[in-house]
Amino acid sequence: FSIAIAITEQPVSVSVPVGYSFTLRCRAQGHTSLQYQWFCQYQSDCHLIPGATNQDLPIIAEQTQLYTCRVNDLHRNAVFSDWVKVEVHQCVARGLPPRLWQGEPVIVLNPSEQRVQVGQPLQLQCAAMGVPAPSYQWYRNGNLLEQQKRKKLLIPHTKVSDSGTYLCCASNSHGEHWTNAVDVHVGEQGQPASLGCLFHLVLVLATGKIALLVGNNRYQHHPNLVAPVRDVFELRRLLEHLDFQVVSLLD
Numbered sequence: 001f002s003i004a005i006a007i008t009e010q011p012v013s014v015s016v017p018v019g020y021s022f023t024l025r026c027r028a029q030g031h032t033s034l035q036y037q038w039f040c041q042y043q044s045d046c047h048l049i050p051g052a053t054n055q056d057l058p059i060i061a062e063q064t065q066l067y068t069c070r071v072n073d074l075h076r077n078a079v080f081s082d083w084v085k086v087e088v089h090q091c092v093a094r095g096l097p098p099r100l101w102q103g104e105p106v107i108v109l110n111p112s113e114q115r116v117q118v119g120q121p122l123q124l125q126c127a128a129m130g131v132p133a134p135s136y137q138w139y140r141n142g143n144l145l146e147q148q149k150r151k152k153l154l155i156p157h158t159k160v161s162d163s164g165t166y167l168c169c170a171s172n173s174h175g176e177h178w179t180n181a182v183d184v185h186v187g188e189q190g191q192p193a194s195l196g197c198l199f200h201l202v203l204v205l206a207t208g209k210i211a212l213l214v215g216n217n218r219y220q221h222h223p224n225l226v227a228p229v230r231d232v233f234e235l236r237r238l239l240e241h242l243d244f245q246v247v248s249l250l251d
Helices: 197-205 228-241
Strands: 005-009 014-017 021-025 027-030 035-042 045-048 056-060 065-072 078-080 084-089 106-109 114-116 122-125 127-129 135-140 152-155 164-172 175-178 182-186 210-215 245-250
Touching (some): 005 065, 005 078, 114 122, 210 228
Parallel strands (some): 014 084, 114 182, 210 245
Antiparallel strands (some): 021 056, 035 045, 065 078, 065 084, 106 127, 122 152, 164 175, 164 182
């Protein structure tokens, strides 16, 4: 006895900017000719996608949704592919991802420094784009945190020993990218760390509350810079914390 329909290639989850074009793929084998039908789910609403009856489903990313493909044969056998998530980032600065992006992870949200009291919850958050969608691994003081494999790191009841320097690695089949390293202080009283000379200078000299950030990376006659994308997002977050309206442009 053999399986009537076997899916040989499952679709894969992706994490992309709004407006990005890509294709979900599903492949199957059976004893007769096969028919394909794609479905999507947004929140609790699941419905058939009209006309989506090919092995490939072209998508222009608009909003985060789940997708699956049903495969039928001529004997009314049917199987469904895995559900996959198409995560769409609505607030990515213009210019991301790079024009020659191959799907490698691109950090779009870095964690921020935290000060919490003993016993209180600690939450750090990051996010990355990637095709396929990146997996995540958090580290403290350079040591892998075995249970922390999501975009959000959550420690419900902190201890003094949870203090340290945290960062996260986002990786997929194309490579890996690391977030900024941030300090977490547990059980310590005191003032928040200084924003640094640059941010202090911006605050003192600013006569309005509007900031324009430009991060150039792909120069025609100059090597790429180290981290303009990360720097722009870090500056944006800090300035927005100071009630600035921020416009971020890249390349």
